[in-house]
Amino acid sequence: MKIEKHKVVSIDYTLKDDQGNIIDSSRGGEPLAYIQGVGNLIPGLESALEGGSKGDRLSVSVPPERGYGVLEDHLIHVLRRDQFEGVEELEVGMQFHAHADNGAVQTVVVTKIDGDNVTIDGNHPLAGKNLHFDVAVVEVRDATAEELEHGHVHGPGGHHH
Ligand SMILES: [Zn+2]
Known part of the structure; x- marks a missing residue:
């Protein structure tokens, strides 16, 4: 077959x-x-x-x-630490679910923490x-x-x- x-x-x-x-x-x-x-x-x-x-x-x-797919820059964002309210200990590798403008749920990963700046990446790993x-x-x-x-x-x- x-x-x-x-x-x-x-x-x-x-x-x-x-x-x-x-x-x-x-x-x-x-x-x-x-x-x-x-x-x-x-x-x-x-x-x-x-x-x-x-x-x-x-x-x-x-x-x-x-x-x-290719890496999409617009899926990478730098946020401030205080935007992660309620998260006790922020670490590289943590995953969050974000709601995109079209209502879809997207998984984002913390890829970098630099002081108060937290980089999240919504690209597929x-x-x-x-x-x-x-x-x-x-x-x-x-x-x-x-x-x-x-x-x-x-x-x-x-x-x-
Ligand atoms: Zn089935």
């Missing part, structure tokens, strides 16, 4: 950055299961897997534009990075009608509900 739109694909993967550091990996856990062609995966990885089949192994390098994947295709099957309706995989490697 070929990987094409609306197939459920299970993959083992390891993701590395330009320096070869492992950022993420499914090894030692369940394979990642996703539905091809519905935006579950970043575009660069999904298109590399299209047409593949069980047992395939591939190495894919994905630029930011086909991954988690992997934005602006080249992503290097080693992928093995573990299984390919048809998606169920329910999975297509929900837009995600049920069972091993997917949602349990």
